Amino acid sequence: MDAVGYSFLIQKLSLTAVPLRRPAIIKPVTRLEPIGHTLAVPASITPASDDLLGHVLFALKHEGINLSILAQALPQIPAAALEQSHQQAPNGIYIRKACYLREAFTGEEVKQHAPVRTPYVPLFDPERYITRPGERNAKWRVDFNGLGDLTYCATVERTPEILALLDHDILMKARAFIAALPPIMMDRALNWAYLHETKDSFAIERESPSEDKSRRFIQLLRQAHQRQPLSEDYLVGLQNATVSNPFDLAAAFRHEQNYLSDGTPGATGVTFLPPPPDLCRELMESLMHFANDAPTQVDPLVAAGIISFGFVLLHPFMDGNGRLSRFLIHQALCRAGALEDGLLLPMSVAMKSQELRYLEALQTFSRPVREFWDVRWIDFGQYSFEFRGSEAVYRYWDATPCVAFTLDMAKIALEVELQKEADFLACYDAVYRAVNERYDVRGSDLANLVMMCLTNDGIVSKNRRKQYLYSVPEEVFEFIEQKSQQMLAAQRTETEQE
Numbered sequence: 001m002d003a004v005g006y007s008f009l010i011q012k013l014s015l016t017a018v019p020l021r022r023p024a025i026i027k028p029v030t031r032l033e034p035i036g037h038t039l040a041v042p043a044s045i046t047p048a049s050d051d052l053l054g055h056v057l058f059a060l061k062h063e064g065i066n067l068s069i070l071a072q073a074l075p076q077i078p079a080a081a082l083e084q085s086h087q088q089a090p091n092g093i094y095i096r097k098a099c100y101l102r103e104a105f106t107g108e109e110v111k112q113h114a115p116v117r118t119p120y121v122p123l124f125d126p127e128r129y130i131t132r133p134g135e136r137n138a139k140w141r142v143d144f145n146g147l148g149d150l151t152y153c154a155t156v157e158r159t160p161e162i163l164a165l166l167d168h169d170i171l172m173k174a175r176a177f178i179a180a181l182p183p184i185m186m187d188r189a190l191n192w193a194y195l196h197e198t199k200d201s202f203a204i205e206r207e208s209p210s211e212d213k214s215r216r217f218i219q220l221l222r223q224a225h226q227r228q229p230l231s232e233d234y235l236v237g238l239q240n241a242t243v244s245n246p247f248d249l250a251a252a253f254r255h256e257q258n259y260l261s262d263g264t265p266g267a268t269g270v271t272f273l274p275p276p277p278d279l280c281r282e283l284m285e286s287l288m289h290f291a292n293d294a295p296t297q298v299d300p301l302v303a304a305g306i307i308s309f310g311f312v313l314l315h316p317f318m319d320g321n322g323r324l325s326r327f328l329i330h331q332a333l334c335r336a337g338a339l340e341d342g343l344l345l346p347m348s349v350a351m352k353s354q355e356l357r358y359l360e361a362l363q364t365f366s367r368p369v370r371e372f373w374d375v376r377w378i379d380f381g382q383y384s385f386e387f388r389g390s391e392a393v394y395r396y397w398d399a400t401p402c403v404a405f406t407l408d409m410a411k412i413a414l415e416v417e418l419q420k421e422a423d424f425l426a427c428y429d430a431v432y433r434a435v436n437e438r439y440d441v442r443g444s445d446l447a448n449l450v451m452m453c454l455t456n457d458g459i460v461s462k463n464r465r466k467q468y469l470y471s472v473p474e475e476v477f478e479f480i481e482q483k484s485q486q487m488l489a490a491q492r493t494e495t496e497q498e
Helices: 006-013 050-063 067-076 080-090 095-107 160-167 170-180 183-206 211-224 232-242 277-296 300-314 321-335 346-351 354-368 400-437 443-455 460-469 474-495
Strands: 022-026 034-037 038-041 136-137 143-146 147-149 152-155 270-274 373-379 382-387 396-398
Touching: 006 022, 006 050, 006 067, 006 443, 022 050, 022 460, 034 300, 050 067, 050 080, 050 095, 067 095, 080 373, 095 143, 143 321, 147 160, 147 277, 160 373, 160 400, 170 183, 170 300, 170 400, 183 211, 183 400, 211 232, 211 321, 232 277, 270 354, 277 300, 277 321, 300 321, 300 354, 321 346, 346 354, 346 400, 354 396, 354 400, 382 400, 400 443, 400 474, 443 460, 443 474
Parallel strands: 022 038, 152 396
Antiparallel strands: 034 038, 136 143, 147 152, 373 382
C-alpha cells in the first residue's frame, strides 16, 4: 500500500471520506514535496503499515486537519497507544492534538503521565487555514480555533485564490462605490439590485416569480438589515414567505429524507442526499450558532459562504432551500455590519451568470457524498434510502471551494453587475437630459425610447420607430441614437483605459 497519512487511514479502515485534494503517496523522492495533485513522500519517513497512530501524527504534521477522517480513525486507536506516545513526547504538538481530539470524539479519557507545560497550540494552523478566536482546552493546551465547533465545523484553506480575493477588500469597495453615487442614482441602483437579485435567485431555481412573490422576497432582503439572529422559527418564517404552494409550507425543520434529482428515471437520477432528518436538525443547531457569531469574528464574506453553502448542503426544508441559502449571504453580511444604508450586493445576479461554476462548487461536496447512500427505486417519486457512511462526513467539510466561489461572486456583483447598472443609469440620464432640452417629447415616451435604445447598443429599432411614429418626430429618433452612441463609446473608452 503506497498511501500515507490520511489516504492510508481511509484505505486501511474503510472510512467514509470525501476524496482528498492532495493525498500523500510514497514516491521515489528524497524529501517531502507536492507534485501535481499529490504530496510525494519518501519511503524513509513513512510510518509502518501497522502504525495507525503514526499515520495520524504524520497527517496532522504534514497534511493539516481533516476532522472528518480523524473523527473516524482516532476512536479505532487504543487510548493506551496515545498515552505511550504522549509519555515519550509530553509537549509534542501533534500528539497533544491527537489526544485532545480523541477525548472529544469518544468521551474516553486519555491519561497523562505528566501535565503539559508548554504554551497553547492552535488546532488549525492560522497560516494555513482561516480561523477565529478559539476555545481553550487546559489539559492538552490546545486552542480549538475552527470555523464551527466539534459538532459541526467547516475548514477554509488560505489558498492563493482566496488570499487574493480577501486582499481585494470587496466590502470596503462596495461601500465606497455606493457612497460615491449621487443620492438619487444610489436609490435607483439599489432598487435595481433588489429587483434583479430577486428575479435571478428564482431563475436559478428555474422559476419565474409572480409580482406578489417578488415583492415578498424583496421585503425579505430589506429585512436582512435588521440583523435578526437565526433560529428555527425565524428560518421557518422565511421559508413560508418564499414558497407559494401551501402544501410546501414548513412548520419546522424537515422530518423526512429529502433528495435532489436530475430527472433521470430510477435511483441513478438521485444526485444528492442531505443528512438524515435527525442529524440534519442537530447540525442546523450548530450551523445557526455559528451563523450568529462568526460574521463578526472572521471576514464576513467567508462566514457568508460557509453559512449559505452549509445551509443548502444540509437542506433543512423540503422546498425553498436554494433561495434561502442565497438570502443568508445577505443576512450574514448585514449581521456583520458590512452592508449599511440598504446596500445589497446582487450575488444571485452574479451566480446566475456563473451557473456552471455554482454547480461545480456544490458538487465538490454533494457528488462524493452521494456514494455513501444506497438508493432503491420503488415507484415514480418513491425511493428507499439507506445511509451507509459515517455522519462525520456531514459534520466536518471542506468549504474552501465554496468560499472561493462566494468571494468571487461578490467581486463580480460589485465590479460587473452594480457597476454596469450605474453606468447604464449615467448614460440614461445624460441622453434623456440632452433630448429633453432640445425636443418636446412626452416624458413616458422619451423614457422608454432612451432605455430601449441604450439596451439595443445605441439603435432605435424599426419596430420602435413604427410604435412611436405618430407621437415622436423622426429627427428625435436620430438624435437619441446619436447621443446614445456617443455616451456608450465614451464609457467603452473609459473602461479600456482602466
